[in-house]
Amino acid sequence: MLKKDTYDVVIIGSGPGGLAAAVAAKKAGAEDVLVIERDTELGGILLQCIHNGFGAEIFKEDLPGPSYAQRYIDESIELGVETLLDTIVLEVTPGRKLYVSSRQHGFFEINARALVLAMGCRERTRAMIQIPGMRPAGVYTAGTAQRFVNIEGKMPGEKVVILGSGDIGMIMARRLTFEGAKVERVLEILPFLSGLNRNYVQCLQDFDIPLLFKHTVKFIHGKNRVEAVETVAVDDKWNHIPGSEEYIPCDTLLLSVGLIPENELSRQAGVELDPLTGGPYVDESRQTNVPGIFAAGNVVHVYDLADWVTLAGYEAGKGAAKFAMALRASEEVHIPVLAGNNVHHVVPQTINKRSLEDEEIELQFRVRMPVEDRVMIEVHDGKNQIARRLARYARPGEMNTITLKPKNFADVEKASSITVDVHPR
Amino acid sequence: MVEKRRLICISCPVGCELDVTLDEGKIVDVEGNSCKLGLDYAEQEIFDPRRMVASTVRVKNGFHPLVPVYTEKPIPKPKIFEVLAQLRDIELEAPIAVNDVVIENVLDTGINVIASRDMPKV
Numbered sequence: 326m327l328k329k330d331t332y333d334v335v336i337i338g339s340g341p342g343g344l345a346a347a348v349a350a351k352k353a354g355a356e357d358v359l360v361i362e363r364d365t366e367l368g369g370i371l372l373q374c375i376h377n378g379f380g381a382e383i384f385k386e387d388l389p390g391p392s393y394a395q396r397y398i399d400e401s402i403e404l405g406v407e408t409l410l411d412t413i414v415l416e417v418t419p420g421r422k423l424y425v426s427s428r429q430h431g432f433f434e435i436n437a438r439a440l441v442l443a444m445g446c447r448e449r450t451r452a453m454i455q456i457p458g459m460r461p462a463g464v465y466t467a468g469t470a471q472r473f474v475n476i477e478g479k480m481p482g483e484k485v486v487i488l489g490s491g492d493i494g495m496i497m498a499r500r501l502t503f504e505g506a507k508v509e510r511v512l513e514i515l516p517f518l519s520g521l522n523r524n525y526v527q528c529l530q531d532f533d534i535p536l537l538f539k540h541t542v543k544f545i546h547g548k549n550r551v552e553a554v555e556t557v558a559v560d561d562k563w564n565h566i567p568g569s570e571e572y573i574p575c576d577t578l579l580l581s582v583g584l585i586p587e588n589e590l591s592r593q594a595g596v597e598l599d600p601l602t603g604g605p606y607v608d609e610s611r612q613t614n615v616p617g618i619f620a621a622g623n624v625v626h627v628y629d630l631a632d633w634v635t636l637a638g639y640e641a642g643k644g645a646a647k648f649a650m651a652l653r654a655s656e657e658v659h660i661p662v663l664a665g666n667n668v669h670h671v672v673p674q675t676i677n678k679r680s681l682e683d684e685e686i687e688l689q690f691r692v693r694m695p696v697e698d699r700v701m702i703e704v705h706d707g708k709n710q711i712a713r714r715l716a717r718y719a720r721p722g723e724m725n726t727i728t729l730k731p732k733n734f735a736d737v738e739k740a741s742s743i744t745v746d747v748h749p750r
Numbered sequence: 751m752v753e754k755r756r757l758i759c760i761s762c763p764v765g766c767e768l769d770v771t772l773d774e775g776k777i778v779d780v781e782g783n784s785c786k787l788g789l790d791y792a793e794q795e796i797f798d799p800r801r802m803v804a805s806t807v808r809v810k811n812g813f814h815p816l817v818p819v820y821t822e823k824p825i826p827k828p829k830i831f832e833v834l835a836q837l838r839d840i841e842l843e844a845p846i847a848v849n850d851v852v853i854e855n856v857l858d859t860g861i862n863v864i865a866s867r868d869m870p871k872v
Contacts, residue, residue: 375804391867392867478806478816521763523758523760523763523765526758527760
């Protein structure tokens with residue numbers, strides 16, 4: 326099992342946002358910082374983005390995704406960030422309790438003084454854009470194909486059509502060309518590029534891969550495996566233009582048609598989402614509407630550059646550390662009041678030790694069993710007596726009290742809890 | 751002879767459109783750039799176009815079957831597929847550390863191909 330069940334800052338996700346939040350939380354003074362990652366290693370999607378173009382903003386260098394991730398992985402480890410890999414968060418409560426499951430530890434709970442949501446985003450799929458046709462194998466999102474090729478060493482196909490001119494789609498067009506596939510077309514329904522200009526130049530133009538604006542897929546052909554896609558030109562309202570169809574034989578269709586913030590856990594925790602972004606409403610410290618729950622990166626809104634995600638992660642990590650430390654300080658001032666021998670319950674259940682400096686605190690309680698003789702009511706910290714009072718009897722039907730006074734402050738200040746006992750005299 | 755070329759700068763994510771004017775094979779004017787990188791890019795792209803190349807190399811006994819690698823600096827564009835062919839013939843042995851040299855001075859370019867992450871042994 327885990328060494329602790331309560332952490333200052335817990336971060337869900339170890340992509341650029343999550344790792345930056347972890348590093349920033351540590352640097353801002355949070356003692357116990359935990360990153361939970363569902364994959365078997367840290368780094369998130371950066372690990373499959375083997376192309377360069379990362380780090381221009383932060384490092385003034387042109388790095389591939391894995392190198393960029395490696396810097397933050399190394400820094401987190403140096404700073405003593407704890408990690409749980411191959412671990413999935415099942416649910417988050419508004420009180421920041423996490424229900425978690427992993428093959429190694431089974432089912433368990435973790436309490437977070439502050440939580441950073443850094444789950445990133447998901448790709449839109451064929452079902453979400455409703456492409457008509459058969460349902461053969463060979464239709465993948467661009468990111469899935471990227472994982473196959475760059476991490477698992479498997480090619481999705483040999484003759485490829487790509488729908489959508491997003492960055493991942495264009496980058497995969499180049500990557501598949503590098504690995505010997507033929508990319509027949511990139512189709513974009515809009516009259517302009519969805520991704521960055523530089524990716525058009527170095528991923529499509531360099532390899533003479535045709536990009537057609539105002540075109541989409543009309544039909545997917547193939548029984549078991551994609552055999553062809555039928556493309557069509559569209560007008561300004563995305564209506565198909567009859568007669569513009571083209572039948573392109575291919576075995577693979579990649580979709581690069583947008584990303585959606587992944588917020589299932591956020592919703593359960595009561596985090597309000599902005600319909601315009603699909604991500605949480607946040608303030609400048611990246612705190613959501615739920616106090617102590619922060620969010621950063623593609624889970625908030627989809628970014629074009631990982632560097633910006635890192636910077637957002639820094640803000641969330643700093644904010645979370647500040648929140649956690651304030652909570653920790655208040656936990657140290659508040660101590661529980663426990664029902665001891667022959668006591669059913671005590672109210673208040675918690676006291677702020679500092680209140681005793683200048684005012685009395687009356688503890689109200691009921692006994693469990695009647696005692697028709699003189700009793701001693703005692704408050705202690707487990708070892709030493711703090712206050713006591715004699716009573717002529719004690720009956721469950723009658724509420725009883727004992728009052729702590731400012732003169733008891735010195736004793737109470739040292740206590741981590743106090744207990745009320747009732748003993749026969 | 752005056753010649754006009756239109757380029758898109760790839761030095762940063764902005765992607766400025768550059769209008770380059772050449773006279774007798776020399777650049778006499780560049781318009782559309784928003785910083786000095788654009789001028790350097792135009793010079794480079796017209797006389798010696800180069801690209802960063804990123805790919806993967808097979809790994810024996812690694813946490814994954816591949817390790818990602820890249821050229822430390824942009825290499826001449828016509829050499830891209832030759833570099834890729836060399837990488838296809840290599841098999842490394844885990845563990846590998848980030849920045850380990852995979853091919854030194856690839857195709858006599860003076861540029862190394864290096865690993866872009868640690869690849870632990872299993």
